Amino acid sequence: MSISIPPKFNPLTGAIRALAMDAVQQANSGHPGAPMGMAEIAEVLWRRHLRHNPANPAWPDRDRFVLSNGHGSMLIYALLHLTGYDVSIDDLKNFRQLHARTPGHPEYGYTPGVETTTGPLGQGITNAVGFALAEKVLAAEFNRPGHDIVNHHTYTFLGDGCLMEGVSHEACSLAGTLGLGKLIAFWDDNGISIDGHVEGWFTDDTPKRFEAYGWHVVPNVDGHDPEAIERALLAAKSVHDKPSLICCRTVIGAGSPNKQGSHDCHGAPLGKDEIAAARAYIGWNHPPFEIPGDVYAAWNGKVRGAAFEENWQRRFAKYQAEFPEMAAEFERRVLHRELPATWEATKAAYLQACRDKAENIATRKASQNAIAALVPAVPEIFGGSADLAGSNLTFVKGSKGVTRTEGGNYCYYGVREFGMTAIANGIALHGGLIPYTATFLVFSDYARNGIRMAALMKQRQIMVYTHDSIGLGEDGPTHQPVEHIPSMRIIPNLDVWRPADATETAIAWISAVDRKDGPSLLALSRQNLPTVTQNAADADIAKGGYVLAENADAQITLIATGSEVKLALDAQASLAAEGIATRVVSMPCTNVFDRQSDDYKASVLGTCKKRIAIEAAHPDFWRKYVGLHGAVIGIDRFGESAPAGQLFEMFGFTVGNVVATAKSLLS
Numbered sequence: 001m002s003i004s005i006p007p008k009f010n011p012l013t014g015a016i017r018a019l020a021m022d023a024v025q026q027a028n029s030g031h032p033g034a035p036m037g038m039a040e041i042a043e044v045l046w047r048r049h050l051r052h053n054p055a056n057p058a059w060p061d062r063d064r065f066v067l068s069n070g071h072g073s074m075l076i077y078a079l080l081h082l083t084g085y086d087v088s089i090d091d092l093k094n095f096r097q098l099h100a101r102t103p104g105h106p107e108y109g110y111t112p113g114v115e116t117t118t119g120p121l122g123q124g125i126t127n128a129v130g131f132a133l134a135e136k137v138l139a140a141e142f143n144r145p146g147h148d149i150v151n152h153h154t155y156t157f158l159g160d161g162c163l164m165e166g167v168s169h170e171a172c173s174l175a176g177t178l179g180l181g182k183l184i185a186f187w188d189d190n191g192i193s194i195d196g197h198v199e200g201w202f203t204d205d206t207p208k209r210f211e212a213y214g215w216h217v218v219p220n221v222d223g224h225d226p227e228a229i230e231r232a233l234l235a236a237k238s239v240h241d242k243p244s245l246i247c248c249r250t251v252i253g254a255g256s257p258n259k260q261g262s263h264d265c266h267g268a269p270l271g272k273d274e275i276a277a278a279r280a281y282i283g284w285n286h287p288p289f290e291i292p293g294d295v296y297a298a299w300n301g302k303v304r305g306a307a308f309e310e311n312w313q314r315r316f317a318k319y320q321a322e323f324p325e326m327a328a329e330f331e332r333r334v335l336h337r338e339l340p341a342t343w344e345a346t347k348a349a350y351l352q353a354c355r356d357k358a359e360n361i362a363t364r365k366a367s368q369n370a371i372a373a374l375v376p377a378v379p380e381i382f383g384g385s386a387d388l389a390g391s392n393l394t395f396v397k398g399s400k401g402v403t404r405t406e407g408g409n410y411c412y413y414g415v416r417e418f419g420m421t422a423i424a425n426g427i428a429l430h431g432g433l434i435p436y437t438a439t440f441l442v443f444s445d446y447a448r449n450g451i452r453m454a455a456l457m458k459q460r461q462i463m464v465y466t467h468d469s470i471g472l473g474e475d476g477p478t479h480q481p482v483e484h485i486p487s488m489r490i491i492p493n494l495d496v497w498r499p500a501d502a503t504e505t506a507i508a509w510i511s512a513v514d515r516k517d518g519p520s521l522l523a524l525s526r527q528n529l530p531t532v533t534q535n536a537a538d539a540d541i542a543k544g545g546y547v548l549a550e551n552a553d554a555q556i557t558l559i560a561t562g563s564e565v566k567l568a569l570d571a572q573a574s575l576a577a578e579g580i581a582t583r584v585v586s587m588p589c590t591n592v593f594d595r596q597s598d599d600y601k602a603s604v605l606g607t608c609k610k611r612i613a614i615e616a617a618h619p620d621f622w623r624k625y626v627g628l629h630g631a632v633i634g635i636d637r638f639g640e641s642a643p644a645g646q647l648f649e650m651f652g653f654t655v656g657n658v659v660a661t662a663k664s665l666l667s
Contacts, residue, residue, distance in 0.1 A: 009255065009282040011295050013039035015082060017255045019092055020074040021278060022288040025269045027096040033252040033265040034072030038157060038188050041248055044229040045155060046079050053305030054084035057112045060334050061312045063152045064115050064131045068124025069159035069188065070105040077102045080113045083301035087111060089289050108457045116429050117457050120449055122165025123422045125185060128156040129171040130426020132183035138432050140407025142330050147319045159188045160198050163206060170419025175243045176214030179404040183243035184236045190252040196263045207247055216242040223248030257281040333380050334432040346377040347510050351538055354506045358531040363524040364466040366505035368393035378513060382427060384411035385438040386420050392438035392466045417443045421450030428459040434513065438464035441481040441523055444488065454519040455493040461519040462512045468498065468523040469616035470651060471563055476641030485523055486621035493518040495591045500565035503533040504588045507541045525563050527644055532565050544592030545604050549584040556662050557606045559585045559625060560614040564653060568614055571658035580662060610665045616653055631661050
């Protein structure tokens with residue numbers, strides 16, 4: 001097909017191009033190519049179709065927009081500024097500077113109107129799948145005939161890089177299977193990435209790929225022809241049972257007469273001379289960062305946005321009158337993001353039930369019991385597993401899987417660990433649902449950047465990771481996590497729980513649901529564990545670390561997590577028989593423990609200089625707690641395939657080894 005070169009420039013798209021090239025030039029870094037190349041697509045979507053209100057970026061039934069190719073961040077910043085969000089021209093001038101509201105890649109929470117943090121390619125489109133899935137689930141739950149209070153689209157822009165990333169395959173395949181018809185993606189098909197023309201490394205037939213996923217595909221759209229874009233978008237919106245991909249052929253850096261179509265404009269300022277040439281080329285006769293009043297007036301979306309929201313408010317008022325209880329539930333979950341009024345009573349009752357039963361069960365089973373108890377009481381909990389529901393124990397009596405035609409509260413994600421985690425980030429960002437995801441702990445490696453993004457965005461996602469150590473046994477070193485728990489603990493803002501029994505597991509779950517400012521990871525055992533917390537206070541466990549067995553005459557403090565807590569208690573008894581007094585500390589969540597007061601932490605760790613940390617994971621993390629005078633019993637090599645009991649003995653997780661280590665410290 002032919003692409004209109006030069007594009008049919010006009011002042012509305014000229015404003016996007018000028019702001020993009022001026023901001024990148026002033027910052028002396030950034031990516032002007034994508035914003036300039038996608039200006040026409042952005043103008044058609046944002047001025048003609050996107051239902052949003054710049055005066056209220058949190059309006060619940062707004063359309064969601066995700067810039068998956070987040071390196072082109074000046075595109076979304078220009079759009080937010082022009083349409084009337086609280087993003088000033090000074091914010092644009094401050095692009096990529098310290099503490100700016102316009103960071104190098106769009107960041108959730110920094111800039112009004114930015115729905116998710118993008119930059120790691122492929123995750124934006126995956127978050128968008130999560131947004132669309134949340135819309136589908138909430139619509140099925142709350143809408144009633146004649147009352148569509150949840151009815152919005154999710155739009156995303158993505159580039160070749162997003163499509164090269166494997167996570168886009170994971171997410172888009174699932175989106176097609178689930179028939180997410182409110183999801184519309186625009187592919188910026190410009191044939192350029194940082195290294196140059198992509199035909200040397202990316203020759204996929206993308207339209208056929210998406211057709212195979214079950215998407216509606218609009219191929220060969222001239223991405224610089226507004227009317228062609230309009231026709232394609234109308235066609236996509238007319239399809240309700242499939243997500244849509246609009247394939248837009250564009251020229252990267254369109255409007256830069258000497259660099260358009262080249263990777264030279266992908267990730268570097270155009271330079272003063274080229275910017276001057278571009279101004280003449282597109283007919284933009286205004287100084288840097290100056291937008292004429294008539295252009296602002298044509299772009300301003302506040303009147304339109306207010307009308308969208310007012311229309312929804314009128315419809316919601318009618319819904320309230322007919323379905324008052326459901327309307328109140330919608331307000332609680334979606335507008336206010338509050339837990340149910342019964343939550344405190346639910347917590348107390350469940351914890352008491354755990355203590356009364358005192359079951360000797362695997363913590364993965366204790367987790368399933370917690371889910372079964374919490375799902376009926378907290379209906380916004382939305383589960384899922386990466387094809388391991390029967391092993392992770394995440395599916396409970398109250399779980400209902402989402403299908404192509406029905407909503408539910410559980411997603412069968414298939415073997416898509418990264419996609420699952422990033423989709424759940426989109427679900428959490430959307431509002432109205434609290435997602436939990438699950439796989440084996442060793443496969444957190446596949447999901448790691450999605451976990452990191454959840455922590456970066458401070459989103460409440462609960463990650464259930466089972467088979468937490470060599471204790472899984474015969475599956476061997478490919479499935480036995482060694483370095484995973486320590487490496488997860490150092491991700492800022494991620495709470496990693498490794499509970500020792502059913503009560504600690506219940507408190508981990510409750511803490512994760514309570515937490516509003518970040519994700520939680522629960523590392524759970526395959527093997528049964530005995531009850532060890534009979535005499536521990538719930539409030540102390542919730543602090544992440546506490547004294548499980550005190551001894552005023554202690555010569556050594558034993559610190560342990562998970563399955564090794566019982567080992568520490570047994571070693572304490574054996575040492576006592578030899579006249580060596582010890583105290584035992586259970587540390588189910590070091591991240592929470594580290595946030596406690598210095599006095600509390602000192603009281604838990606105690607005055608003993610001699611400390612031994614015991615955990616079936618890499619030992620280095622524990623050095624900060626045991627100090628120069630302590631020791632760590634851990635595992636710093638890969639495991640073996642054998643029954644769990646043999647492995648624990650082989651790697652020194654025995655009473656005898658703890659006793660010997662204690663004696664060596666005291667000698």
